[in-house]
Amino acid sequence: MRTHIRGGRVIDPASDLDTTTDLFLADGRILAVGDQPPAGFTADETIDAAGLVVAPGLVDLQARLREPGQEYKGDIASETRAAARAGITTLCAPPDTDPPIDTPAVASLLIERAEDVGATRVLPVGALTAGLAGEHLSEMVNLHRAGCVAFSNNRYPITNTQVLRRAMEYAATCDLTVLIHAEDPWLAENGCAHDGEVASRLGLPGIPVCAETVEIARTLALVEQTGVRAHYCKVSSAAGVELLRRARADGVPVTANVSINQLHLTEMEIGDFDTRYHVRPPLRTQRDRDGLRRAVADGTIQAICSDHQPHDADAKLAPFCESAAGISGLETLLGLTLRLVRDGLLDLPTALARITRDPARALGLPGGTLSPGAAADVCLFDPEAEWEVDPAAFASRGHNSPYGRWFLPGRVERTLVGGRTVHRAEG
Numbered sequence: 001m002r003t004h005i006r007g008g009r010v011i012d013p014a015s016d017l018d019t020t021t022d023l024f025l026a027d028g029r030i031l032a033v034g035d036q037p038p039a040g041f042t043a044d045e046t047i048d049a050a051g052l053v054v055a056p057g058l059v060d061l062q063a064r065l066r067e068p069g070q071e072y073k074g075d076i077a078s079e080t081r082a083a084a085r086a087g088i089t090t091l092c093a094p095p096d097t098d099p100p101i102d103t104p105a106v107a108s109l110l111i112e113r114a115e116d117v118g119a120t121r122v123l124p125v126g127a128l129t130a131g132l133a134g135e136h137l138s139e140m141v142n143l144h145r146a147g148c149v150a151f152s153n154n155r156y157p158i159t160n161t162q163v164l165r166r167a168m169e170y171a172a173t174c175d176l177t178v179l180i181h182a183e184d185p186w187l188a189e190n191g192c193a194h195d196g197e198v199a200s201r202l203g204l205p206g207i208p209v210c211a212e213t214v215e216i217a218r219t220l221a222l223v224e225q226t227g228v229r230a231h232y233c234k235v236s237s238a239a240g241v242e243l244l245r246r247a248r249a250d251g252v253p254v255t256a257n258v259s260i261n262q263l264h265l266t267e268m269e270i271g272d273f274d275t276r277y278h279v280r281p282p283l284r285t286q287r288d289r290d291g292l293r294r295a296v297a298d299g300t301i302q303a304i305c306s307d308h309q310p311h312d313a314d315a316k317l318a319p320f321c322e323s324a325a326g327i328s329g330l331e332t333l334l335g336l337t338l339r340l341v342r343d344g345l346l347d348l349p350t351a352l353a354r355i356t357r358d359p360a361r362a363l364g365l366p367g368g369t370l371s372p373g374a375a376a377d378v379c380l381f382d383p384e385a386e387w388e389v390d391p392a393a394f395a396s397r398g399h400n401s402p403y404g405r406w407f408l409p410g411r412v413e414r415t416l417v418g419g420r421t422v423h424r425a426e427g
Contacts, residue, residue: 001044001419002026004037008049008380012056013353014360014369023054025376028418032372049380052413053348056356057089057377059368061257062233063308063330065091065122066397068109069098074310074397076110080119082330082396084423087379087412088306090360090367091120095127096154102127102138104146111147119422121377123149123365125179128167134158137167141174150231150363152179155280159185165222172228177363180219181233182240183281187211192321194282198267204320207282209237216243224252231362232256234307236281238291245300255362257303258292260336261327265289269402275316275323276402279307293345296354303359306333310398328398332389334381335408342409348383376419385411 005023010033012018017033024031024041032038060083066074083091093110095101101110107124114122126148130136133156140151151171158164171178188211193199195206216232220243223230235241235256244256261279266286269277277283295301309326316323333355341351360368367377386409391401415423 002042003419004043004046005049005054005378005380006046008052008054010054010370011349011352012370013349014056014357015371017370018349023370023378025416025419028376030370030372030374030376033370047380047414051382052380053383055352055379055381056368056370057379057415057417058087058334058355059090059359059365060088060306060308060330060333061092061303061359061363062259062305063091063093064310065093066310067097067113068106073312076113076122077117078395078397079308079310079330080114080117080122082394083120084415084417085395085412086331087334087381087415088330089120089377089379089415089417090123090365092123092125092149092363094154095125095152096132096156100127100132101125101143101148102130102132104142107143107146107148120417121367123147125149126151128153128178129158129163132156134160134163137170140170140176144174144176149365150177150179152181152233155181155183157185161218161222164219165226168222168226168228172226175229177229177231179231179233182212182215182219182235184211184214187214192278192282193270194267194284196267196285198270202270202273209239209284212237212240212281213243216240220247220252220254223254227253230254234259234262234281234305235292235301236262236284236288238288241291241295241300245295248300255303256301257305257359257362258296258301259307260304260329260333261307262289262292263296263304263340264336265402273320274402275318275320276327276400278320278323278325279327280325293340297346297350302354302362304337304354305359306330310396311400313399316400326400327402328391328394328396328400330396331394332401332403332408334412335387335389335410338383338410339408376416378416379412380414381410381412383410385409387411
């Protein structure tokens with residue numbers, strides 16, 4: 001299949017490219033970027049992209065697909081199709097499935113299922129310890145050979161610091177990336193909201209900022225000691241950002257991402273125990289939100305993720321602390337990121353960099369670029385078209401979103417994976 005994408009505003013942060021031009025795809029790869037096609041090129045399809053932004057397919061570093069183990073909440077078919085609707089072409093799946101991604105067989109299952117569906121690339125994140133139990137190291141090299149792109153214990157704590165040190169040393173020796181979810185289990189125990197004014201008023205047990213900063217400090221010491229390539233996931237506080245900023249200034253090899261929800265919402269949204277806003281780590285103060293926004297703007301935080309967590313309806317009907325934490329976020333990732341542009345916090349190329357080039361670079365992934373020779377993973381969207389969020393109409397099986405009736409910019413018109421159209425807007 002040879003495709004000519006004509007007359008769009010091509011924005012490729014990886015190539016510092018932002019210009020109105022043409023894009024040529026062949027054999028699943030980017031053939032060329034420019035006004036003239038290569039000699040002998042004949043397009044099987046021409047896409048008129050006038051008025052559209054042509055960008056690399058989005059790369060999402062944190063998206064639960066619920067398969068295997070919780071298919072009643074979602075599965076690879078439903079969630080990757082939701083991703084394609086949102087222009088996301090690469091998803092990293094955390095290891096906390098059932099069974100966890102701690103064997104090559106489970107990792108291969110996810111990759112093969114995603115290839116069968118053919119909507120989005122799925123890259124598994126392997127368990128750092130066997131069974132996520134925090135006691136014995138997983139078979140990281142074998143998991144890497146099976147397709148795991150990084151390793152994490154997710155929110156399951158490794159309380160024995162010696163085990164964590166050995167895991168980082170082993171990962172560093174094998175040049176593997178470790179993802180860190182910074183939360184001290186004792187300081188966060190039984191908490192469900194930010195430890196602040198709103199939690200106190202509602203009588204909810206709080207999770208203090210120090211639950212994040214204490215764990216960041218502990219793990220940063222080990223990262224510096226071992227030299228492992230580390231990436232901090234879902235940083236939620238301004239204080240946490242400052243620790244990472246200082247570490248990077250000192251030359252410690254760390255990168256970080258933030259959930260798009262933390263860039264728009266605060267603890268005030270909880271209101272009268274609204275479980276749609278129950279997330280982990282919790283929504284924090286406006287000061288924290290503003291600190292996270294500044295960190296995204298200046299590059300201290302390199303990537304924005306959806307933190308997609310689809311749930312069945314019953315999971316959000318329990319009392320606040322007993323309800324399931326998480327938001328179904330795939331289909332609002334691009335729109336909420338573009339809203340940061342509309343609000344004047346980021347320019348468009350920088351915003352796209354945080355959801356394409358930078359997450360790919362953080363984990364050493366091949367996507368996030370339109371450079372010739374790269375996989376032809378492309379997102380075409382109308383930056384001027386606003387659309388109303390309707391969670392009931394999500395392709396994801398999870399409709400648990402607090403953004404219903406929000407109007408977001410950036411309607412995705414078409415998504416291509418390997419040069420093949422996997423989503424085309426209706427009408």
